[in-house]
Amino acid sequence: MATQNEGAKIVAFIPTLTLRRYEICRKCGFDWNVSKQTRIPQDGYLCPVCMNKKENVK
Numbered sequence: 756m757a758t759q760n761e762g763a764k765i766v767a768f769i770p771t772l773t774l775r776r777y778e779i780c781r782k783c784g785f786d787w788n789v790s791k792q793t794r795i796p797q798d799g800y801l802c803p804v805c806m807n808k809k810e811n812v813k
């Protein structure tokens with residue numbers, strides 16, 4: 756039965772939801788877990804990697 760496994764999955768997810776959340780970078784499209792306090796710009800989340808790249812490109 757798959758039901759028991761799914762229950763365990765949900766329980767495992769609770770700390771993730773309370774402490775962290777996932778944002779998809781608008782540039783590379785990867786999921787990044789960001790802290791709850793992180794402010795997401797209106798035009799989309801930009802991960803640290805893409806943020807660095809952006810600084811390098813003039």
Ligand SMILES: [Zn+2]
Nearest residue numbers: 780783802805
């Ligand atoms: Zn990115």
